[in-house]
Amino acid sequence: MDPRVVLWLWMLLSSTCSGIKLEGNGHTDILVAISSAVPQDNRIIDKIKVLKADNKDALGDEIIFLTDGEATDNINDCAPTAIQSGAIIHTLALGPSAAKELQEMADKTDGKFIIATDDITSNLLVDAFASLTIPTGDYTKEPVQLESTGERTADWFNGTVSVDSTVGNKTSFLIIYELIAPTAYIQTPSGSNYSKADMSGDPSAKTLTLKIPGTAESGDWKYSILSGRLQSMTITVTSQAARSDVPPIIVKTHVNQQLISGSKPVIVFAEVSQNYRPVINAEVKATLEPEKGTMKQLELLDNGAGADAFKNDGIYSRYFTKLEKGRISLKVRVKNKDGQSRFTLHRKSGALYVPGYVVDDKVELNPPKPPVPEQPLVEGNFSRTATGESFQVTITNAPIYPPNKITDLNAEIQKNMVLLIWTAPGEDLDQGPAKSYEIRWSDDIEMLRLNFSNSSLVNTSAVSPKEAGSVERHSFNMTIENGTTLFFALRSEDNDDAISEISNIAQASKILPAPNPPGISNPGLNLTVIIISVCVAVIVVCLIVAVTAWAVKRRKRVDA
Structure with a gap:
C-alpha cells in the first residue's frame, strides 16, 4: 500500500x-x-x-x-x-x-x-x-498565491492585484488585522464593489474573508482598506486555475544553500513558467527578511550575466551579498513588467554558439546564431507571490566579494575598428558598479587563456564602469590585416582591489571581399555597358535587315 x-x-x-x-x-x-x-x-x-x-x-x-x-x-x-x-x-x-x-x-x-x-x-x-x-502533480487543482503584502497605518491601505485568465476559480481575499476590524472595499475590473458587509469576519482570529463566487473576472482588482486607528494589516489573495486544461502561471523560489558559512556566494533563484514554458521579461523582486535587522530587496534578472547562467530561460537569479548573522526568510513577487512578459517555446541548451572555425589557416564562418522563438503573453497582466525555504547565516561579517565573472563578452571587427559589448559586473559580484576594467587581446587563444597578463593591453582609461547589469560598449581602432582572427577577454576590479575571474574569450574575424581583377574598376558598370552594347547591335542588325529587304523589293518593282 x-x-x-x-x-x-x-x-x-x-x-x-x-x-x-x-x-x-x-x-x-x-x-x-x-x-x-x-x-x-x-x-x-x-x-x-x-x-x-x-x-x-x-x-x-x-x-x-x-x-x-x-x-x-x-x-x-x-x-x-x-x-x-x-x-x-x-x-x-x-x-x-x-x-x-x-x-x-x-x-x-x-x-x-x-x-x-x-x-x-x-x-x-x-x-x-x-x-x-x-503537491498533487496537477497544477490546475492547486492554490496559487496572487498577492501577499502588509502595512502598518492608521489611514488607507490601498493596492492592486491582477487576476489573469489562467486563474479565477476559488478566488479569496483574506484580510488580517491587529486590533480592530477595518473598513474594506474590493473593486472588480469592471467597477463593481464588494464591501465589508460581503465579507465573513472572525473577531477571534482577527480576519475578514471575501470569497468570489464562480470564476473571478480577469483584470486588475483594487483593494482599499481603512484602518481607523494605528495598527498592522495584511492582505492575501489566492486563486486556482480557471480551466482544467490550462495550467496557471506558477513561481518557485529557493537559494543555492541553506547554511551560509561564507565559503561560496549566495544565489537567489526564481523560476517563472506556465505548463513548463518559461516566462521571460517579467519583473521579479525578492524580499529577504532577517529575524533581526533590516529587510532587503533584490531584483532578480534573467539576462545571462552575473549569477544568471542562461539568458531568457525563465529562471531569474541574483547574488545576495548583504549577509547578516541569523535566519533569513525569502519571498518573491512577480509581475508582468509593462506588458512585456513573453513565453519562450523551449529552454535554451547549455551548448555554446561557435561563430566559426579555421581550416588550412582560413576562417570558415558558421551561419548566424538562430534566435529563440517567442510568443506574446496573451494572459495580460498577472501577479504572483511565492515563499521559499529560509536559510541561516553563521558568519558575523559578510565576506568581501570581487566583481562577478563576465560571461557574455562579444566582439566585432568593423574595418579597422573593434567593438566589444558585455554586461557590467558589480562592486561585489553583481551589486553596484566596479572600479575599472582590464581588456587584453591576442591572435593566439591559448596565449590569452593561459597567460592573460602578458597579452596585448587595450587602453581603457576612458571607460567608466556602469551599474551592474547595464550594457557596456567599448570601441577602439587598430590595424588589422584581412583574414585575421583575434581573441579578446577582460576582467574587472573593485574598490577593495579585488579582481574578478577572466571573462569568456570572444573572437572576431576581419573578412573583406577580394579586390577586383586588374582592368575592371567597376564590374556593375561594365555589365551595364555590355548589355547596352548588345541592345544597340541588335537594333542595328534589325535596321540593316529592314533596309535590305526594302531595297530588294524596290529593285524588283523597277525591273518589272
Whole structure:
C-alpha cells in the first residue's frame, strides 16, 4: 500500500498563543494541537505512531512542526526518532527563540525550513502555510498565491492585484488585522464593489474573508482598506486555475544553500513558467527578511550575466551579498513588467554558439546564431507571490566579494575598428558598479587563456564602469590585416582591489571581399555597358535587315 500523504500540524506554542485556521489552503487531514494544555502536545513520536497506523510506517507522510520556542518542551527529546521515522517534516520557526534543531530536522527529512517573524505586516506565517500545500502533480487543482503584502497605518491601505485568465476559480481575499476590524472595499475590473458587509469576519482570529463566487473576472482588482486607528494589516489573495486544461502561471523560489558559512556566494533563484514554458521579461523582486535587522530587496534578472547562467530561460537569479548573522526568510513577487512578459517555446541548451572555425589557416564562418522563438503573453497582466525555504547565516561579517565573472563578452571587427559589448559586473559580484576594467587581446587563444597578463593591453582609461547589469560598449581602432582572427577577454576590479575571474574569450574575424581583377574598376558598370552594347547591335542588325529587304523589293518593282 502506498504511503498515505497526510499533512499534520503540530504546534509547540506558549499558552498565550491562539489557534490558526488553515481552511482554504489546500491542506487535508489536519491535526492541530495547541499549547501545553493539550495532553502530550510535545510528543511528536505519538503523532508519528498515528501516521504509521495506515500502512505500518510513516514513510512519505508529511508533518508541519511549528514552535515559537517559548514552551518548556525539549525538541531534542523527539528529534532523533522523528528523523528516523521516514516522514517528511516541514519546520516553521515562529520568532527568534525557536530551537536551532528545526533546520536540522527539515534538512534530514527533505522537508522545508521556514521562519516567520513577529512582524504582522510581513505576513510570513500565512505565506509559509501557503507554500506547504501538498503537491498533487496537477497544477490546475492547486492554490496559487496572487498577492501577499502588509502595512502598518492608521489611514488607507490601498493596492492592486491582477487576476489573469489562467486563474479565477476559488478566488479569496483574506484580510488580517491587529486590533480592530477595518473598513474594506474590493473593486472588480469592471467597477463593481464588494464591501465589508460581503465579507465573513472572525473577531477571534482577527480576519475578514471575501470569497468570489464562480470564476473571478480577469483584470486588475483594487483593494482599499481603512484602518481607523494605528495598527498592522495584511492582505492575501489566492486563486486556482480557471480551466482544467490550462495550467496557471506558477513561481518557485529557493537559494543555492541553506547554511551560509561564507565559503561560496549566495544565489537567489526564481523560476517563472506556465505548463513548463518559461516566462521571460517579467519583473521579479525578492524580499529577504532577517529575524533581526533590516529587510532587503533584490531584483532578480534573467539576462545571462552575473549569477544568471542562461539568458531568457525563465529562471531569474541574483547574488545576495548583504549577509547578516541569523535566519533569513525569502519571498518573491512577480509581475508582468509593462506588458512585456513573453513565453519562450523551449529552454535554451547549455551548448555554446561557435561563430566559426579555421581550416588550412582560413576562417570558415558558421551561419548566424538562430534566435529563440517567442510568443506574446496573451494572459495580460498577472501577479504572483511565492515563499521559499529560509536559510541561516553563521558568519558575523559578510565576506568581501570581487566583481562577478563576465560571461557574455562579444566582439566585432568593423574595418579597422573593434567593438566589444558585455554586461557590467558589480562592486561585489553583481551589486553596484566596479572600479575599472582590464581588456587584453591576442591572435593566439591559448596565449590569452593561459597567460592573460602578458597579452596585448587595450587602453581603457576612458571607460567608466556602469551599474551592474547595464550594457557596456567599448570601441577602439587598430590595424588589422584581412583574414585575421583575434581573441579578446577582460576582467574587472573593485574598490577593495579585488579582481574578478577572466571573462569568456570572444573572437572576431576581419573578412573583406577580394579586390577586383586588374582592368575592371567597376564590374556593375561594365555589365551595364555590355548589355547596352548588345541592345544597340541588335537594333542595328534589325535596321540593316529592314533596309535590305526594302531595297530588294524596290529593285524588283523597277525591273518589272
